[in-house]
Amino acid sequence: MSWLPISSRDNPHLQRLRKLAQDGSAYRKLDGVWLEGDHLARAAVQRGLRPALALITDVAAQDDALHALADQAPRVLVVPAALFKTVSGLESPAQIGFELGLPSMPTIDPLADSVVLDRLQDAGNVGTILRSAAALGFRQVLALKGTAALWSPKVLRAGMGAHFGLRLIEGLQESDLAALRVPLLATSSHADALLHEADLPQPCAWVLGHEGQGVSEALMRRCALRVGIPQPGGEESLNVASAASICLYESARRRLAGAR
Structure with a gap:
């Protein structure tokens, strides 16, 4: 895995995450899902899903638990909090987020509740x-x-x-x-x-x-x-x-x- 500091708003990874975070239907075109916050990130990991990318603020990266969570991704982008805000779709942004590959759509189980x-x-x-x-x-x-x-x-x-x-x-x-x-x-x-x-x-x-x-x-x-x-x-x-x-x-x- 690699940790990469990012300082440019125009970084292509951030541009992609910005679309996933702020456009509700972008996941269909980009084949990826934005999970913002440690709760969603942990829920995905607990179900055995591995993120493609983690985004974390430089402050959150100093927290052992959040650092370990980010390490679940093969690539981790570290950004200032102000830059994380440009990605987030929330008024009060979280400190960490994952990009997850869009899960494949199953077929209908005819007998399932x-x-x-x-x-x-x-x-x-x-x-x-x-x-x-x-x-x-x-x-x-x-x-x-x-x-x-x-x-x-x-x-x-x-x-x-x-x-x-x-x-x-x-x-x-x-x-x-x-x-x-x-x-x-x-x-x-x-x-x-x-x-x-x-x-x-x-x-x-x-x-x-x-x-x-x-x-x-x-x-x-x-x-x-x-x-x-x-x-x-x-x-x-x-x-x-x-x-x-x-x-x-x-x-x-x-x-x-x-x-x-």
Whole structure:
């Protein structure tokens, strides 16, 4: 491995990292992912992923733990904090970041407990859903075209490392879901049953729709079951990430209960 001090804003490595950090879809063209901060960097390493490059401030390089983390990369660029800020997409930049090669996209596992994202726009919602999916045992996430880019820096930050434990497949058409051999479930105001009373199939795929429009009519017709989430407080609807967590938890709770 090599440590290389960088002082020029125009260094080609920094120009590349700047694009990855500040353009949410750049990873598709550059085949790389920007992980900013030691939490995401450690999460990737713990999953056995090796970064292609590390970027660290000269101050952080004096910290033994961060120095050792940077050493996971074959090449380490050391920059002043002011130069790191020109790369970062954050108001309060971290002190270390990794470039990771874009993981290859797997094929659809037809029998996996899954989450289907139907044109979700908000990166925070998408990342939160990925985090809930990973925590509750839904290891496959299928994102239809129009959904926020799964490997964008904003989704990565909201996912808090969940990406590295999931099968992530994006850019799908609705017709691609025919590969699934598990029932599709969705929440709806025209529900067949309330969530806690419904007979939830195991395994299954929960479909989560656009923040304003919900699940498309065509995709809703594919769903084997539509459930409602009781809201005794009287609100009209729940945030999609909150609804996802509730539904995934109920499925996971029953899965665990059935295993006893």
